[in-house]
Amino acid sequence: MxxxxxxxxxxxxxxxxxxxxxxxxxxxxxxxxxxxxxxxxxxxxxxxxxxxxxxxxxxxxxxxxxxxxxxxxxxxxxxxxxxxxxxxxxxxxxxxxxxxxxxxxxxxxxxxxxxxxxxxxxxxxxxxxxxxxxxxxxxxxxxxxxxxxxxxxxxxxxxxxxxxxxxxxxxxxxxxxxxxxxxxLEPIKIAQLQELLSFEERKNFIFIGNFLHEPNWNAVQYLKETIWPLIRKQLPEAVLHVYGAYPSQKVLQLHNVKEGFLIMGRANDAQEVAKNARVVLAPLRFGAGIKGKLLEAMQCGTPSITTIIGAESMHGDLPWNGFIVDEPSVFADKAVQLYRDKTIWIKAQQNGIAIVNERYLxxxxxxxxxxxxxxxxxxxxxxxxxxxxxxxxxxxxxxxxxxxxxxxxxxxx
CATH class of the missing domain: 3.40.50.2000 (Glycogen Phosphorylase B;)
Structure with missing residues (x-):
């Protein structure tokens, strides 16, 4: 050319x-x-x-x-x-x-x-x-x-x-x-890894996704009604920050401080948000393509829990950046495990970095x-x-x- x-x-x-x-x-x-x-x-x-x-x-x-x-x-x-x-x-x-x-x-x-x-x-x-x-x-x-x-x-x-x-x-x-x-994507280098916040320095769960996209809205409803109550039973102090562009009134009405379910609206810097979180939740029940939010989590060294549809075509034969689970009670259990267990969390983080560096450069x-x-x-x-x-x-x-x-x-x- x-x-x-x-x-x-x-x-x-x-x-x-x-x-x-x-x-x-x-x-x-x-x-x-x-x-x-x-x-x-x-x-x-x-x-x-x-x-x-x-x-x-x-x-x-x-x-x-x-x-x-x-x-x-x-x-x-x-x-x-x-x-x-x-x-x-x-x-x-x-x-x-x-x-x-x-x-x-x-x-x-x-x-x-x-x-x-x-x-x-x-x-x-x-x-x-x-x-x-x-x-x-x-x-x-x-x-x-x-x-x-x-x-x-x-x-x-x-x-x-x-x-x-x-x-x-x-x-x-x-x-x-x-x-x-x-x-x-650009490769994730060792120097960048050293700049990431550690397991102890991070807190909270996050969900992130544009609300004009129906699978994202459905996933947030599913979190609110089914999965988040199961997580809170085991982690009563847990907080979930839900980020996304173009939230409707229906989305904003899900905000509940007492339940630790916080609708944050548009993220000015999605990467900054992901880098500060400990775990990304993405219980997608329908959809297609590959999920930018999950790839971004990997780039930020943030493990994630998603579904079979969420992880579809993303990781080849490589182990996932956390867990892939469809059943809601198991999804909640794995989310809690990932949030609490530093060893499992670090291994998940390494898996995510390998996926980016081997499949998306x-x-x-x-x-x-x-x-x-x-x-x-x-x-x-x-x-x-x-x-x-x-x-x-x-x-x-x-x-x-x-x-x-x-x-x-x-x-x-």
Whole structure:
């Protein structure tokens, strides 16, 4: 990638790395492309937020775009990007046909974040009090939209190996169309470990997670109603600090000083909060992707207790940064054990550091990803010829989505 290339990122929202793992992930991708000398424009139809990152300070051009508006066609023709990265399938649905029509030679990448259809199918199974089955995915309208989007793109970036297996085994998608690129982190070095607070210097349990994300809200309810009372029986003085961006009134009403269940709202610095806590609790009962909160806990040397879904695709064959438990009474017992027992706590901390250093270092992935992009760019037409399903969907989508969008545009005038 020697000549200056242009990357256009079409964002679902403006990145908020302090509010969600998705925001942190996006900044990692920006950093990766910046390192390769790309000129980067980040465009989004979303409204500005008080907590969004200052993109200009990272050398990224910021552009507000409109849905169903010809102005985007003029903008992208003038920009003429070599690569377009869609942030989640909804952005590819909205703008993919315009990109294909106006910049047919641009490489189209999709950052999935997680498989939305998997998260929603699991959520539905949970609410219907039945086990999740992979065939449930076929019943989700979102699956049809999301898989169509993956097929229309040249390459989809996946953060979860489990989800890659689903794409291949359940949806029969060619492996050439997706690529494993997890969170890209710096190594945890011995000097950093020595700066971390010790077991004795830390106190309290924490939960952290954006409340716009349904699995987080459900986990906090579960903590309040079921798990926290079991922990408090054994540790009557225990305190749980619940952090998260965008708490609703329902969340704020769970605050109870007497029960040691404190709703803290948005964390100004999530890492600082995790570094001071002794144990992270994450009893997630549905969801998808890999969990930024649990990876952040590992980076901060903070052990965690989570569920099978919480730890999914995160640790490979390595021992967990604490315990993985689904049954609530065992979850509570293990939380107390981890909180009280220094030896177990230190071992858990070491496990977490090993997971970060062996599975998430950016140096393990960056060069290989750059090569993959170069190969695709050099042979894009051949790559697309092999993806007939994607070409067929692109053809029909151009017709259906295009004319729906043009109709909305005409109606708006």
């Amino acid at each position: 020697n000549q200056v290339q242009k990357l256009l990122i079409i964002g679902f929202v403006w990145p908020e790395p302090n509010s969600s793992a998705a925001g942190g992930r996006m900044m990692q991708l920006i950093s990766l492309f910046k390192k390769q000398g790309f000129s980067i424009t980040f465009a989004s139809p979303a409204q500005d937020s008080d907590f969004m990152v200052d993109l200009e300070s990272f050398g990224v051009d910021k552009k507000t775009i409109e849905l169903n508006n010809y102005s985007f066609d003029l903008f992208i023709k003038e920009l003429n990007p070599t690569i377009v990265l869609f942030d989640r399938f909804m952005m590819e649905e909205q703008f993919g046909w315009r990109v294909a029509e106006n910049c047919p030679d641009a490489l189209r990448l999709l950052d999935t974040e997680d498989l939305h259809c998997l998260r929603l199918a699991r959520q539905k199974a949970f609410k219907e009090k039945r086990p999740f089955n992979a065939t449930d995915l076929f019943l989700e309208d979102v699956a049809k939209r999301e898989i169509a989007s993956i097929l229309r793109c040249d390459l989809s970036l996946m953060i979860s190996e489990f989800e890659m297996e689903l794409l291949e085994s359940v949806f029969k998608i060619d492996k050439a169309l997706f690529y494993y690129l997890p969170f890209l 950016k140096e393990l992935f960056e060069d290989d990803f750059v090569k993959k992009v170069e190969i695709l760019q050099a042979d894009l037409q051949k790559h697309r010829l092999r993806n007939f399903m994607g070409a067929m969907l692109q053809h029909h989508t151009l017709k259906s989505t295009k004319y729906m969008s043009l109709w909305i545009e005409a109606k708006n005038k």
